[in-house]
Amino acid sequence: EAGVAQSPRYKIIEKRQSVAFWCNPISGHATLYWYQQILGQGPKLLIQFQNNGVVDDSQLPKDRFSAERLKGVDSTLKIQPAKLEDSAVYLCASSSSGTSGSLYEQYFGPGTRLTVT
Amino acid sequence: GENVEQHPSTLSVQEGDSAVIKCTYSDSASNYFPWYKQELGKGPQLIIDIRSNVGEKKDQRIAVTLNKTAKHFSLHITETQPEDSAVYFCAASIITPLVFGKGTRLSVIA
Numbered sequence: 085e086a087g088v089a090q091s092p093r094y095k096i097i098e099k100r101q102s103v104a105f106w107c108n109p110i111s112g113h114a115t116l117y118w119y120q121q122i123l124g125q126g127p128k129l130l131i132q133f134q135n136n137g138v139v140d141d142s143q144l145p146k147d148r149f150s151a152e153r154l155k156g157v158d159s160t161l162k163i164q165p166a167k168l169e170d171s172a173v174y175l176c177a178s179s180s181s182g183t184s185g186s187l188y189e190q191y192f193g194p195g196t197r198l199t200v201t
Numbered sequence: 202g203e204n205v206e207q208h209p210s211t212l213s214v215q216e217g218d219s220a221v222i223k224c225t226y227s228d229s230a231s232n233y234f235p236w237y238k239q240e241l242g243k244g245p246q247l248i249i250d251i252r253s254n255v256g257e258k259k260d261q262r263i264a265v266t267l268n269k270t271a272k273h274f275s276l277h278i279t280e281t282q283p284e285d286s287a288v289y290f291c292a293a294s295i296i297t298p299l300v301f302g303k304g305t306r307l308s309v310i311a
Contacts, residue, residue, distance in 0.1 A: 088244070126207075126301025126303050127299075129299065132298055188294075189247060190235075190247070190297075191247065194242070194244045195244050
C-alpha cells in the first residue's frame with residue numbers, strides 16, 4: 085500500500101512571498117490532516133478534513149494560511165504572505181473512515197521543510 | 202485543551218539496554234495514546250498505540266503502559282539496537298486531534 089505523498093520536499097522562500105504544499109493521502113482514507121512541526125517540537129495540528137469538509141481549523145492562522153481538499157482526495161496548504169516564524173516542516177497525515185481500518189491511526193507523509201529567509 | 206508533557210528530552214543507552222520514555226496528559230477524557238518514531242528527514246511513523254480500556258500492550262521489543270488514574274503512559278524498548286536511535290513522540294487524543302509531546306531523542310550507543 086502506498087503511503088502519504090507530499091511535495092515539494094524542500095522549499096526556500098523570502099518573507100512576504102507565497103508558497104503552496106501538496107498532499108496525496110493513502111487511498112481510501114477519508115480524513116486528512118495538516119500539521120506544523122517547528123524544530124525541536126512535536127507536530128501541531130493546523131487543519132483536519134473529513135472528505136472535503138473542514139472538521140477542525142481552530143489552530144490555523146487564517147489571515148495567512150489556507151487549505152483546501154476540493155474532491156475529497158488531494159489537498160493543498162498555502163501560506164500567503166510567509167513570515168520568518170513559518171519556517172517549519174509541514175506534515176500531512178491521513179486516517180481511514182473506519183470501514184477498512186482504525187479511525188484512530190494516523191499515517192504521516194515525509195513532510196515539506198520550509199525555510200523563510 | 203489537552204496538554205502532553207514528555208520526559209526525558211534526550212536519552213542515551215548502551216546497545217542491549219532498555220529505554221523508558223514517560224508522558225503525562227491533562228485531559229482525563231483522552232482515550233487514545235499513540236507513540237511515533239521520527240528519523241531524520243522523515244515523517245513520524247506509528248510504532249505502537251494503546252487505548253484507555255487497556256493497561257498494557259506489547260509488540261516484540263516495544264511495550265506501552267497506561268495509568269489512567271495518574272494520567273501517564275510510558276514507552277518501553279528492550280534490547281535496544283542502533284537502529285532504534287531516533288526521536289520518539291507520545292501523543293494523546295479523544296480520537297482526534299492528536300496532541301503531541303515535545304519528543305525524546307534516543308541515542309543507542311554500540
